[in-house]
Amino acid sequence: MSVPRPATPVLDRLRVGSAPDSWGVWFPEDEQQVPWWRFLDEVAEAGYEWIELGPYGYLPTDAGVLREETARRGLKVSAGTVFTSLHHGPAVWEATWEQVARVAALAGALDASHLVVIPSFWRDDKTAKELEPRRLSAEQWRHQAAGMERLARRVREEYGLGIVVHPHADTHIDTEENVVRFxxxxxxxxxxLCLDTGHYAYCGGDSVELIRRYGERIGYLHLKQVDPDILADVRAKGTPFGPAVRQGVMCEPPRGVPELPPVLEAAQELGVDLFAIVEQDMYPCPPDQPFPIAERTRRFLRSCGA
Structure with missing residues (x-):
């Protein structure tokens, strides 16, 4: 007598999307990146409904133009992204707000609901040169926390967006210890929090445990996986994040870790609507590489119930 296979869970609280990052886009302009219109064409054809803006200036920054371009492809915008150095205290506030405001204004005009906030890198993404100490002082932690709260209030008041802070490799908010402290x-x-499953695994964290422990703080998801063999080499050699990506440390699901079904199911159990944006770091990559991966990834997520 055969044992019936369990039914695929219904993950109806997750709104699946993708991002320019999954097309190898890290910069507003770069000859190694696909043009913005190709990204929009292919992300829609691959079966995604939601997108992020990516680096400011990659997609058209005229809200009317971008609204028309996304609408005719059946796409909607979930979030914009900014980098901050708020641990440096009030001295960096004005410069921070200047770049946050332009991204938030565009995201808000496209009816997005979130702003993904990534802390600045402590070492150079290419050379591995330390730009500042790897660990924050107690005073810098206080600046980081106070600055993020100030940013959240102002972004919500002026643009109606919620901020979600993205733990990221080679930043000061990375490991479980630092994420929990923040x-x-x-x-x-x-x-x-914007829980990026790939970055959190890269830094040794357990996404399912974090969701279960701090579920009320999870406001957004980035879905990606890490190749454990490449990650072991990266850790052994102290490779910085940029070269690690070029080495292929972030891989196509379901080939890496963490396993995504348990993460998705834990997120569904929170009982709130969450964006789950596929964001596979692939800079640089051949122009014909992203679309097949994006299409396969979308099919995989559907097989998981999302």
Whole structure:
């Protein structure tokens, strides 16, 4: 007598999308990247409904033009992205707000609901040169927390967006220890987390455990996986993040870790609507490489129930 296979879970609280990053886009302009119109054509053809803006200036920054270009392809915008160095304190506030405001204005005009905030890198993405100490001082942690809360209030008041802070390799918010310290230091009503499953695994974290422990703080998901063999080499050699990506450390699901079905199911169990944006770091990559991967990834996520 055969044992019936369990039914695929219904993950109806997750809104699946993709991002320019999955097409090898890291910069507003770069000759190694596909043109913006090709990204929009292919992300729609691959079966995604939601997208992120990517680096400001890659997609058209005229809200009317971008609204027309996305609408005619059946696409909607979930979020914009900014980098910040708020651990440096009030001295960097004005410069930070200047770049945040332009991204938030465009995202808000496209009816997005979130702003993904990535802390600045502590070492150069290409050379591995240390730009500042790897660990923050107690005072810098206080600046980081206070600055994020201030940013969250102003972004919400002026643009109606919620910020979600993205733990990221080679930044000061990376490992479980640092992520938990940041969450414990910030107001949960103001500051949520963008849990990137690949970056968190890259830094040794367990996404399912974090969702179960801090579920009320999870405001957004980035879906990616890490190749464990390449990651072991990266750790052994101290390779910085940029070269690690070129080495292929972020891989196509379901070939890496963490396993995504348990992550998706844990997120579904939170009982709230969440964006789950595929964001496979692939800079640089051949122009014909992203689309087949994006299409296969979308089919894989559907097989998981999303």
């Amino acid at each position: 969450l414990d230091a910030t107001d949960g009503e103001l500051v949520k």
